[in-house]
Amino acid sequence: MTVQAMTTEGEKPAPITSLRRALAVLGDPWTMLILKEAYNGVRRFGVFQRNLNIPKQTLSLRLSELCRQQMLYRQYLNANAGTILYFPTAKTYDLQEAMYSIWLWHRANPSPVDPLPFDLIHVSCGKLLRAAYCCTHCGEPATRESVTARPTPSGQQEEARQRLARRNDAAITAALESPNTPIAASLIGDIPCNEVLYRLFQGPQHLLALARELELGQAVLRDRLNKLIALELVHEEKQGRLAVFSVLPRAEHFYPLLLSLAAWGDRWCNDSEPPPEIRIHDCGKLLKARFRCADCGGWAGRGTIRFEPRARSA
Ligand SMILES: [Zn+2]
Ligand SMILES: [Zn+2]
DSSP states (O other): OOOOOOOOOSSSSOOOOHHHHHHHHSSSSHHHHHHHHHHHTOOBBHHHHHHHHHHHHHHHHHHHHHHHHHHHHHHHTTTTTEEEEEEHHHHHHTTHHHHHHHHHHHHSSSSSSSSOOOEEEETTTTTOOOEEEEETTTTTBBOOOTTEEEEEGGGGGGHHHHHHHOOOOOTTTTOOOOOOOOOHHHHHHHHHHHHHHHTTTTTTTHHHHHHHHTTOOOOHHHHHHHHHHHHTTEEEEEEETTEEEEEOGTTTTTTHHHHHHHHHHHHSSOOTTTOOOEEETTTTSSSSSSETTTOOOOOOOTTEEEEOOOOOOO
């Protein structure tokens, strides 16, 4: 399993991966926080500003950029008063799998500060959501052992593009019920961290090979690896003179997050180009995965997920 690094000596074109395309849009902590507020029903500039305590100038720039990226669109409430509302688009709502991943990760890895003061309820069975990220073809979990990522072969590009381009545009203005979904903010907002994790999910790797493949400077890479080690997501082991890095079980829940971000990038961030890589499930099909309720087996998604204030317990 390899992520193609288009390495040419001398000039350094960044390795183009699905994940990088997605993160080029999302990989900014403010951007993700603004989207979280928008998911949660915030529409007005002043409310974004108050909730996030973000400088006006920064907010203004990010909102404009999100409109340009078609993540948000403007609606003029009152032309004379100049009141503008910002609504999320289908492209934004299509990030739901990533949002569920983050929530599930926090459930599995509680921290002293609870960033998620609400629960996700699977409406179909009424239970607190416990879910696995599963292939929609065969229904089996999409794990790092069962998914193979490879560069899109030239002959299959057309087919892959058509299949991956399918998406639901209909819901462009539909409201999502207050998914007050916080972001594993420091991680999701950091492109190198995500790329390092994604690469390590495909097998252990040593520092130099990682640096070469991801085209990251060694200082940057070492810094991110230290961060991931401190978060107990990555393990470092000395093999002779080499430091070899691998993912720890605690990182497992991040795999669906990165997969769903990569899939989102394929659906929305390819312009007219083929997706740079394809991901195949063990069943032989192009991976298309969603969260599946561990209690009733039903799929989780808009309309079947309800957000509730966290029940008081330890
Ligand atoms: Zn499958
Ligand atoms: Zn269920």
